[in-house]
Amino acid sequence: MSRREEIGDEGLSSLSEALEEMNNLQKIHLLFKRCNGVSHAGIKRLGQALKAHADSLKEINLNFEWCRYITKEGINSLGQALQSMNSLKNLSLQFETCDCLDDTELQNLSQHLANIASLQNLYLEFSGSREVTHVGIQSLAQALERFASLRSVHLNFRHLTAILDEGIQSLSQALKSLSSLRSLHLDFQGCNMIEDQGIIQLGQALESLVALESLSLDFSRCCYIGDEAMIQLSQALERIGSLQSISLNFERCKNITKDGQEKLKKVLDGFISQRNTKVELKLD
Secondary structure, three states: OOEEOOOHHHHHHHHHHHHHHHOOOEEEEEEEOOOEEEEEEHHHHHHHHHHHHOOOOOOEEEEEOOOOOOHHHHHHHHHHHHOOOOOOOEEEEEEEOOOOEHHHHHHHHHHHOOOOOOEEEEEEOOOOOOOOOOHHHHHHHHHHHOOOOOOEEEEEEOOOOOOOOHHHHHHHHHHOOOOOOEEEEEOOOOOOOOOOHHHHHHHHHHOOOOOOOOOEEEEOOOOEEEHHHHHHHHHHHHHHOOOEEEEEEOOOOOOOOHHHHHHHHHHHHHHHHHHOEEEEEOOO
C-alpha cells in the first residue's frame, strides 16, 4: 500500500482506522515527506493500526523526511508498535532532518527494533538529524548484534558532524556478528570527525562477512581520513572473496594522497580483472 498526500493527524487517524479493518495486511508503504501536520498523536494512532497486523505484516516502509513536528513521544510510540511485529522481514524507516531525533531517542528506538527477531532487511535514514552523535550509533550497534538473520543493512547518517570514531568502531563490532549479511550500505558523507581508526576497524569487520556480495561505503567530505585508512581498507577488501559489487566514495577527503589512492585503485582493478566484480570508485 502507498499513499502520498499532505495530511495531518486527523487524516492519519482516518487512514489508520482503514488499515485496522484490512485483512491479512502484509505490506505497508507510507510517504509522509514534509507533512508538517503530522505530530505524535497521528504517529501513535498509526502504531495502533500496525499492532493490529503484528502477525501478518512482512514489510513496513515509513518515510517521515522533513516532518518537523514529530516528537520524541511519537517515535517512541512507533518503536513500541514495531517491536510487536512477529513476521516482519523488511523494515525501512526514514527520518531525514527530523529535529526531535537525538541520541536518547535513537537508543529507545534501537531497543525496540532489537526485539524484531524475524528481520532480514533493514534500512534506516537519519541524515541531517544533527543531535545524533556516536553515542546514538553505539546504541544502534548493540541492537544490530541481535539480528543474526539480517541479509541487508542500509544506514544513512549523512552530515552528522558529532559522530566520532567510537561510533564507527561500535558499528564495526556489531557487523562481525552478522554472518548472513549479503548487502551493506553505509553513508557517512560529511561526518567530518571520523578519522583513520574508524575506517581501519570497519575494514577488519568486513573481513568477517563471508557471505557479503554487495558493499557500498560513502565517507566523502570526511576530511580526517587519510592514507593509512586506504591501505588497511584495501588489504581488508582483498580478503573478501564473495564480493560482486563494490561502491566506494572518498571524494574531498583531503588527507588521502596519491599513494593512498593508488593502493585502493590497484586492489579494485584486481577485482575487475580477476573476479569480474562491478566496481565504482570516487576520489578527488
